[in-house]
Amino acid sequence: MSPTPRLFNIDCTLSYKLAQTTDFVFQIHALESADQHIQSESLKLTSSAFYRVYEDPHVGQRFLRVQAKPGNFNLRYKAKVAVARPPRRRKAPEMAIAELPDEVLHNLMPTRYCESDLLASAANKLFGHVAPGCSRVETICDWIHENIEYRTGSTDSTSTACDVFLKHAGVCRDFAHLGVTLCRALNIPARLAVGYAMFDTPPPDFHAMFEAYVGGRWELFDPTRMSDPRELVLIATGRDAKDVAFSTIFGPVQTLAILPEVERA
């Protein structure tokens, strides 16, 4: 039986000042999936900008490609989304390599921000003796929560899971990258998940969690414990933050506002 859907209103405003014609790729559209249904949505951009929305045929996430002219560029995305994510199956087992679906296999590989090869030795020292299963991923999340300090400004856009492990500090995307990396190092497929999240304390912001593939399903985890995985309005999943950046900007811009607001409808 499906859980009762929770309804969320998204209201996301992005605003930049451009000195020259600039290309962007945004990932801000809510994902339409089995667990998440978009009831309505709207997108409004500065009228002089060219844009198109590209939907990835395999994953379903949407990319908003924009070319904007010099001057102010504003974007507003609104959506009403019903999220009905089932509770985590805490007894789910890890899967043998041979059992993994073909298309999941690549989620075992290290990526730019998730050097699971370099952290394999540490992952095995720390979690090699923990009983396998969904609960081992929870143990990893507990370890991250206890050992890594959430500190705004402690990392930047080039920081990887190794950097975060070295610093024992980071922000949500760093926590998630470290979770992904420790899982992959133990042969548990894992990937980054980003979306709109409600936090107890403002400001609203894009949020990053991670998913691990256990018991034949992707389960969502938030090692920051800042929000409830069942309440994440998912935008996209990907190998790591480079696959799912809310904005990729080609050239220097001045950022005026990043306001990804979300509230219970």
Next chain:
Amino acid sequence: MSPTPRLFNIDCTLSYKLAQTTDFVFQIHALESADQHIQSESLKLTSSAFYRVYEDPHVGQRFLRVQAKPGNFNLRYKAKVAVARPPRRRKAPEMAIAELPDEVLHNLMPTRYCESDLLASAANKLFGHVAPGCSRVETICDWIHENIEYRTGSTDSTSTACDVFLKHAGVCRDFAHLGVTLCRALNIPARLAVGYAMFDTPPPDFHAMFEAYVGGRWELFDPTRMSDPRELVLIATGRDAKDVAFSTIFGPVQTLAILPEVERA
């Protein structure tokens, strides 16, 4: 008009000794594509091994998934392949971000072995003033050939483009990773390409080159200058070596033989 096809015979033998049941993913099958046609092929494995071949629906490359029992495990892949790769279009222009096809966009992103974000500053210092186009990629290849020493054993499986740039030494996959990375740093989409190559001097080995997307097409480059791109029997292209490893082995094994032979048919 299409170039006259060149015919190659592939005869690839891989052999391992296993102490326990072991999972493998191999990428050894020649690619069927517009430029490359498989006239015949055969695959033979130690009979006790379970296996299946998975063809990626988007790129077409094939993954051979194997679970082999303790003892010797042998694999032999033979193929007759016709390669008709058109000559490089040296006048091909670089493309504006806005012109890039949707599915090519992600080839601008940094990956595990290709930290184009970290080498962006160096790439711009070295090649920022070179006229854009296919010829700029050739300039990058020339620079790599002149500055990076080809030295067996100078790097290992964790070495990235940054490591290679620091060492000024590497092997074919390192040369290719550096090419990919410098291109991406200049907003030229690029990806790794691996296959069977004929070298002037033995031993035969899997070879890595790279492709850059210029003039609306993927063009193949070999910064090692060890073989002719028109004579590469392509196995796969991917973000970097992790996507296209000829073998990914889950667990410790003893390697007995890696003999990817190729000759003109």
Next chain:
Amino acid sequence: MSPTPRLFNIDCTLSYKLAQTTDFVFQIHALESADQHIQSESLKLTSSAFYRVYEDPHVGQRFLRVQAKPGNFNLRYKAKVAVARPPRRRKAPEMAIAELPDEVLHNLMPTRYCESDLLASAANKLFGHVAPGCSRVETICDWIHENIEYRTGSTDSTSTACDVFLKHAGVCRDFAHLGVTLCRALNIPARLAVGYAMFDTPPPDFHAMFEAYVGGRWELFDPTRMSDPRELVLIATGRDAKDVAFSTIFGPVQTLAILPEVERA
């Protein structure tokens, strides 16, 4: 015959705002040496601060140790210094390991900011075939000047020679660290040198150069070419920037002013 001394007036003001009692170690005193004579000097600190000057018995450089109370802390050092540094002996040979004085030997070793072990391969590829001698160090300086972009803000206090080599960008201390590192990698003893320098363009700042040990003497080099080595009023030499930092501060402070002025007397 000794060169005619050049006279310089140093007027160095440092100013901080402290929220709590804070310890400092400064290296701002001009060095008294064979090539450099202090004609007069004065030091004035906020009167509530405790301080002492420690002169290193081996090198002669002076450390100003300070403990300052909460509030504003100001320091002013003035000196009149005669510098009579002989011109570089461009024909000086490199020395065999066995000929190096005992106390110079350690200047071949890698340090925090100068990973000569990691850059050994690149140094040999780039400069291994250049004829040895003082002129080879000049070739290294030329290479740095041509290839590394001087860009304020491109590096920070944790940046090492490897980082600078990767970025192909840096500031004076980075240029000097890279010079030190490439020399050591070629078995030429080298060390960092810092002091007061006159630049063509303001603002005045502490400057870093490096020294290489050739022909039985330490010779001074400035790969930034921003100032004349004969006009550097030397403060100290050391293994790398950590040995000769103008300020080492134990705790968070607000910096109000760093004004190391120098002019021809």
Next chain:
Amino acid sequence: MSPTPRLFNIDCTLSYKLAQTTDFVFQIHALESADQHIQSESLKLTSSAFYRVYEDPHVGQRFLRVQAKPGNFNLRYKAKVAVARPPRRRKAPEMAIAELPDEVLHNLMPTRYCESDLLASAANKLFGHVAPGCSRVETICDWIHENIEYRTGSTDSTSTACDVFLKHAGVCRDFAHLGVTLCRALNIPARLAVGYAMFDTPPPDFHAMFEAYVGGRWELFDPTRMSDPRELVLIATGRDAKDVAFSTIFGPVQTLAILPEVERA
């Protein structure tokens, strides 16, 4: 009252095969110090080798500089040494920066293998809330012992404290580097200490521990717990392994034997 001295016999054999004239710097001589007295010693080298012993005037450690001709080069150092190291004063307090002796100050700085700046954040997260003093250094040693796996071959001569922290694995010198680094990150002066140690299980080998400066004295710690600090026959202390390497070799050699034997006399 001084502890009863323990007597040790050192018998250290080093043997190399050289293809060309090669320079070496060895640090194999036992240190003469307040806690350690050399009762007798002898040194014998292949007769064709030139050598000299250089005693560092500040620390007292001895460097054996050798130039050996092509062919076999052998070295044998024997010594009878009385070690009377007082027991660790576990109540010793940490010292304020302002109280540290001038010559100890530099032991707060990061070095090639001990990047205390990069690990400052982790050190504070892990040990910032532990009560200061000698016992905090013991807590650091306990943490290292529990979290870092002793694994021969897991690191190499370029591995730093950060690498070891990332791998959660290393050998004695790595454990000691990590101890040094975490101490410095907390403003506790620390340095590497190497010597001859008796292990429960063979083979004999040079051993690395570290010293922390607490309560006005250098105290010795062994985070590997493989041997008793009171039984280390000290060779040298230094900033990190580069300062106290038992051998620094200028050029390629073939190592035939490294046999640093020690036993109770």
